[in-house]
Amino acid sequence: xxxxxxxxxxxxxxxxxxxxxxxxxxxxxxxxxxxxxxxxxxxxxxxxxxxxxxxxxxxxxxxxxxxxxxxxxxxxxxxxxxxxxxxxxxxxxxxxxxxxxxxxxxxxxxxxxxxxxxxxxxxxxxxxxxxxxxxxxxxxxxxxxxxxxxxxxxxxxxxxxxxxxxxxxxxxxxxxxxxxxxxxxxxxxxxxxxxxxxxxxxxxxxxxxxxxxxxxxxxxxxxxxxxxxxxxxxxxxxxxxxxxxxxxxxxxxxxxxxxxxxxxxxxxxxxxxxxxxxxxxxxxxxxxxxxxxxxxxxxxxxxxxxxxxxxxxxxxxxxxxxxxxxxxxxxxxxxxxxxxxxxxxxxxxxxxxxxxxxxxxxxxxxxxxxxxxxxxxxxxxxxxxxxxxxxxxxxxxxxxxxxxxx
Numbered sequence: 001x002x003x004x005x006x007x008x009x010x011x012x013x014x015x016x017x018x019x020x021x022x023x024x025x026x027x028x029x030x031x032x033x034x035x036x037x038x039x040x041x042x043x044x045x046x047x048x049x050x051x052x053x054x055x056x057x058x059x060x061x062x063x064x065x066x067x068x069x070x071x072x073x074x075x076x077x078x079x080x081x082x083x084x085x086x087x088x089x090x091x092x093x094x095x096x097x098x099x100x101x102x103x104x105x106x107x108x109x110x111x112x113x114x115x116x117x118x119x120x121x122x123x124x125x126x127x128x129x130x131x132x133x134x135x136x137x138x139x140x141x142x143x144x145x146x147x148x149x150x151x152x153x154x155x156x157x158x159x160x161x162x163x164x165x166x167x168x169x170x171x172x173x174x175x176x177x178x179x180x181x182x183x184x185x186x187x188x189x190x191x192x193x194x195x196x197x198x199x200x201x202x203x204x205x206x207x208x209x210x211x212x213x214x215x216x217x218x219x220x221x222x223x224x225x226x227x228x229x230x231x232x233x234x235x236x237x238x239x240x241x242x243x244x245x246x247x248x249x250x251x252x253x254x255x256x257x258x259x260x261x262x263x264x265x266x267x268x269x270x271x272x273x274x275x276x277x278x279x280x281x282x283x284x285x286x287x288x289x290x291x292x293x294x295x296x297x298x299x300x301x302x303x304x305x306x307x308x309x310x311x312x313x314x315x316x317x318x319x320x321x322x323x324x325x326x327x328x329x330x331x332x333x334x335x336x337x338x339x340x341x342x343x344x345x346x347x348x349x350x351x352x353x354x355x356x357x358x359x360x361x362x363x364x365x366x367x368x369x370x371x372x373x374x375x376x377x378x379x380x381x382x383x384x385x386x387x388x389x390x391x392x393x394x395x396x397x398x399x400x401x402x403x404x405x406x
Contacts, residue, residue, distance in 0.1 A: 247378020
């Protein structure tokens with residue numbers, strides 16, 4: 001009996017990660033909307049910044065926010081922290097099962113850099129830790145008084161990380177790590193800054209002292225950072241299912257476009273919740289749509305020098321007889337792809353991914369467009385180039401598939 005332990009761990013942890021993420025992101029979006037909806041009205045008690053009336057589920061809610069804290073500690077105080085911790089813990093566990101346990105398949109690409117499993121995992125963990133240390137230092141630097149400059153530096157830091165990781169890991173792992181880096185920064189904000197600062201305020205109240213408003217100000221700033229980073233990190237995570245994104249030879253440019261698109265969309269909702277209207281809400285969607293169109297065009301473009309890298313110019317595929325070219329293409333697929341995509345795959349997988357099998361020529365012809373996307377345009381397959389498909393072989397497959405389509 002084959003229990004497929006790895007697949008079940010993958011599915012269960014992915015499910016848990018999504019559930020936890022929904023809870024965390026939902027809370028973040030709700031409280032940002034709540035903050036922006038606060039209105040200061042005559043008659044509010046001293047120390048109250050503003051109030052908001054809400055309607056949901058057949059009832060009305062009256063919410064007030066204090067500038068620092070109430071004079072007395074309430075008996076029941078709801079904390080929001082475990083949503084964040086659970087999201088990071090399940091995400092790291094999922095990453096361990098997929099990318100660390102199966103590092104040879106998903107994390108390492110020996111055509112990029114020949115790493116051992118231990119080296120690859122060590123670099124991965126170090127990158128996550130360094131992302132938090134670097135970001136936290138940035139927030140405590142002199143740039144903390146200039147948020148625009150700080151976000152510009154953070155933008156360069158993330159894009160540079162995408163470029164650097166592209167020289168180390170597989171293309172799929174690069175985008176996953178960018179998402180994990182941002183997620184680590186966000187959870188670090190909650191664990192190291194937001195919750196500790198709130199605990200200081202609570203302790204001060206219990207001791208009968210007036211809390212320093214700076215603690216709340218810092219926590220609120222980090223919470224705002226998390227809010228604007230949410231949409232980019234979501235894209236990085238789901239992009240693993242779309243090789244057209246992470247498989248581009250200049251994938252760092254994709255990251256550079258996704259960051260502002262996500263931030264602009266979040267800004268729209270925050271501005272809307274704050275009561276802005278008219279021209280203040282007229283530019284975000286057009287700009288985001290334009291950037292998305294630029295992203296689509298860029299992803300569709302491939303530098304000729306990169307696409308045809310390694311092609312054997314001495315024996316161009318165009319000079320091979322069509323029947324011989326077909327047989328050569330089929331032989332490449334049989335050698336490099338059927339270790340997984342077969343009715344009887346090897347030890348790498350228990351069953352053909354997606355039920356796609358290449359055991360016969362007719363099946364290879366049927367799935368030729370997918371092969372072109374996965375093995376040629378994105379170079380996502382074979383995963384980690386585990387079967388060592390050469391550039392010459394990719395170029396020959398490209399010529400055959402294009403000829404089949406004509």
